[in-house]
Amino acid sequence: MLKTSYRKINDLAVNKIEAASHVFVFLEIFAREGGIQSYVKDVFRSYTDKNEAIRAEVFLLRDAANCVNKFESANLRFRYFKTNWPQLDRIRMAAALFLHLLLHRPKHVYCGHVNLASLIGIFCNFLGIPYTVMTHGKEVWQPLPALTVKSLQKATSIWTVSHYTRDQIVNGASKLDARKIKILPCAVNNNYFTPGEKSTALVERYGLKDARVLMTVARLWSGDRYKGVDITIQALPEIAKVFPDVKYLVIGRGDDQPRLASLAADCGVEERVVFAGFVANEELVEHYRLADAYVMPSQEGFGIVYLEAMACGVPVVAGDADGSADPLQNGRLGWRVPHRDVKAVAIACIEILKGDDHRCNGEWLREQVVSHFGIDAFSARLRKQF
Structure with a gap:
């Protein structure tokens, strides 16, 4: 009886940790270089400095398992879905993501690109999981598909990197609540980018x-x-x-x-x-x-x-x-x-x-x-x- 009770308590503890975890979903981070990729790496860098009890799963649609990833850790685990079949990759990732959300019910889901917002919105709204959509620039400066707009409207919050992009989202066709939008500007690795003599x-x-x-x-x-x-x-x-x-x-x-x-x-x-x-x-x-x-x-x-x-x-x-x-x-x-x-x-x-x-x-x-x-x-x- 004691063993049974202990097992139930332990299961509840595990489930609590799982429920407190986060899920990140991105298009690609390591397959190419750019402003969005740099921004996300700064998120990872800061995330790994957080309390080790808070874990996250990272789903990467266009990155392969053989990519160079310096951020893999006990509380930041990555799943890769890139193969030679892009359409199949999307199906595989969608299935794996939905199964993970269904079984583990994470505390929050972070959608790393507006092109993934409709997928994340459908899953999270169906399962009752709060989610955030990250936005960056030109990808949200023009009219968006109706399903994407709906996913943005139902998001718990929207992150964006600048006041200009925030204004473009609010004043555009999306009709979003400005109070949902949080400005989280990009960062610079000031330990690496430093003044010095010309080489x-x-x-x-x-x-x-x-x-x-x-x-x-x-x-x-x-x-x-x-x-x-x-x-x-x-x-x-x-x-x-x-x-x-x-x-x-x-x-x-x-x-x-x-x-x-x-x-x-x-x-x-x-x-x-x-x-x-x-x-x-x-x-x-x-x-x-x-x-x-x-x-x-x-x-x-x-x-x-x-x-x-x-x-x-x-x-x-x-x-x-x-x-x-x-x-x-x-x-x-x-x-x-x-x-x-x-x-x-x-x-x-x-x-x-x-x-x-x-x-x-x-x-x-x-x-x-x-x-x-x-x-x-x-x-x-x-x-x-x-």
Whole structure:
């Protein structure tokens, strides 16, 4: 009888731990690199610092089991569903997810992308499990399918990275309750992205000796022209009138590079534009340190690259009608210019290269960024959400 009672108590304890657990569902985290992936990794990093009794299961639709994952731990377990059959992968993940939710009834489900919101909404609403949908930028700036909107409306909360994206969601066709939306801005790994001397080897590799260096880190895909690399190229002739030694280092790869190279030739600045190609994350900090200004007059949901540059003490130029208002603190930390305005980009770059503005003070810039967007600040915000 004692053994039976003990077994029942133990079962209740186990069930309580299971009920207190979380479930995360993402499209892909390790198969590619990008702002969303970086954001999610910061969530994982902060999550593993939490109480070990709180466990989570992570479902990854497009990541395979052989991916490099440094976040696997006793309280953060991953399930991978990528094979050579994408449609079958979705069915397999949906079945495994529903079974897990049915059997374990987690405390909360976190949906990592709006494209998964309808699936999560159907399951969680049927089972009575609260859920949160994470949003980032362009994926929620336009009208969404009716079922997705319904899932967002029924979500317990919605996370987003910037005030701009929040406003786009609230003022769009989704008709969402603004009180449900929690702003959890991106973070920068301030222990990795730090100021430092320019690497002599990289200066020689890219031919940047004695040059004033503008830099952009972006995908060079034809669908991502909004990043503004072409606008910066067109601004170079005007900048060069004031700073004849200026060069533009473009980090990234994609099918739009031939067009950009041709544009540089047409503008007479092909010798000033250096296409570095793909640079791995572990090499990025040395590249940021080459820059005298980070330039990306884009339309971003947030723009983690701005944080990375500023954490390295590099002043930045961003667009003025997007989520970059948050990392730039509405212009307090950097220059915001009209999207696709060549003249405005040229003026901002010239001001930065002159170095008279307090926003060019690398030490002050880093202090501000770490204070608002460092790992500790991010973890503190995240703890309030769980």
